Amino acid sequence: MLREKSDNALYASGTQDRAAAAGEEGPAGRDVESAFFRATDGQGLGREDALLLLARAPTEALLQAASSVRERFHGRVISYSKKVFIPLTTLCRDYCGYCTFRKDPGEPGAHFMPPEEVLAAAKQARRAGCKEALFSLGDQPEKIFPEAREFLSRQGFERTLDYLAAMTELTMERTGLLPHANPGVMSAESMRRLRASNVSLGLMLENVSPRLMRAGAAHAEAPDKVPSLRLRTMEEAGRLRIPFTTGILIGIGETLTERVDSLIAIRDLHRRFGHIQEVIIQNFRAKPGIPMAAHPEPSEEEMLRTVAAARLILDGEMNLQAPPNLSYAAFPRLLEAGINDWGGISPVTRDFINPEAPWPEIARLRAATEARGLQLRERLAIYPEFARQPEFVCQTVQPNMEHWIDAEGYAREEGVSLAQGV
Ligand code: SF4
DSSP, X not given: OOOOOOHHXXXXXXXXXXXXXXXXXXXXXXXXHHHHHHHTTSSOOOHHHHHHHHHHSOHHHHHHHHHHHHHHHHTTEEEEEEEEEEEEEOBOSOBOTTOSSOBOTTSTTOOBOOHHHHHHHHHHHHHTTOOEEEEEEOSOGGGTOHXXXXXXXXXXXXXXXXXXXXXXXXXXXXXXXXXXXXXXXXXXXXXXXXXXXXXXXXXXXXXXOGGGGSTTSXXXXXXXXXXXXXXXXXXXXXXXXXXXXXXXXXXXXXXXXXXXXXXXXXXXXXXXXXOEEEEEEEEOOOOTTSTTTTSOOOOHHHHHHHHHHHHHHSOTTSOEEOOGGGSGGGXXXXXXGTOOEEEEEOSSOOOSSSTTSOOOOHHHHHXXXXXXXXXXXXXXXXXXXXXXXXXXXXXXXXHHHHHHBOTTSSBOSOOOTTTTTO
């Protein structure tokens, strides 16, 4: 049972402190050893066991359990995707307390990319060997900014999501890259259109807690971060058979219980629709100039414990990712916590969401992976097990997907035919 806390207490950091502050030492009457026993079968931990292990299990034992589940269900392969990051617009109607990406019109960096800029970035990426075009953008800026409406109208659109669909179509047709858009909350109608030019779509759940919408909390000024809206988008994506990427952001004022509940919500959606192709565990990083600049970051240990708990909460076959660039020099330890994917790595663009944190280049990633006896393999923006299920692949993206895919569903070595003339 959670105790009531002040808003300041919500921002307490450090697993032990956070657990104690929240009264989250784990459910009484259950013991850690038997929870571990239930954890390692890969069937997805129950809520009480998960909370118990996250709050109380020794870190090394937690990591070992997670690694063994990863090994049983995913073998020794750790995947990544070679991508270009296309920040279609930095305008956004939300004001998340941790965001440095969004801008208001007139601020340095405020931008809407016109088609020629999108295409230039995609062509450059194509020449550099990328296969994924990751479109990230602010959420529905046209709802509050006349400047966004004017830009869209000059391009012949009323809504950012329609312009996005046109740009992912253009990118796929002209470069052969496989788009993956991550535009925020989407209606079923928008996803139906995006599906025709995106090999997968994404929306971070962030957290299921509506408490984070309260005054002073991370999502107080972010109407699109209402958890029920995001869960609904994820559910609609399941009905439409869209391979879907989601995840949680940790260290933004949530409790351990809310973290566990968020992971269980994702797992339950996957059990209903079978469409969650990857779950990302992202850690909050404080940056100058954001409302949460002074908010404590989760420690390396807290991140590792959460990733490991996620591996044990999710069903064993689910794909678990943590971005290496947000853990800096400690990134190889994420492998010990049971991830089986590093996410998108860009040889051509920096991470516009976390610009201060460069991605480890692919050679370093490979060295760190192989040093732990694991194998690095490039995948596409659709995971192998989804690429093999025809209902998850729209006919319009299939020819491009086939161009890039190998017999096992991973990326095949450099294709050349489409590269010519790009
Ligand atoms: S995190 Fe996303 S939704 Fe929130 S302010 Fe930034 S761009 Fe907008």
